[in-house]
Amino acid sequence: QACKGIYDRAIFRKLELVCDDCYNLYRKPKVATTCRDNCFAHSTFKYCVVNLGLDLELFTYLSDMIRG
Numbered sequence: 001q002a003c004k005g006i007y008d009r010a011i012f013r014k015l016e017l018v019c020d021d022c023y024n025l026y027r028k029p030k031v032a033t034t035c036r037d038n039c040f041a042h043s044t045f046k047y048c049v050v051n052l053g054l055d056l057e058l059f060t061y062l063s064d065m066i067r068g
């Protein structure tokens with residue numbers, strides 16, 4: 001599923017950084033790809049947010065915004 005909500009480069013970059021940092025933490029290519037699946041709606045994205053010690057509510061809200 002493509003991101004069909006608002007396009008905000010800063011928000012998109014924050015979400016991308018979650019996936020990049022998660023990949024750097026676990027070094028598994030599958031983490032990097034599934035994290036971005038369905039415009040950051042995959043459970044791996046939430047897993048990454050939690051394991052990076054980030055605010056799950058905030059990042060869920062941001063991913064909802066860009067999904068529309």
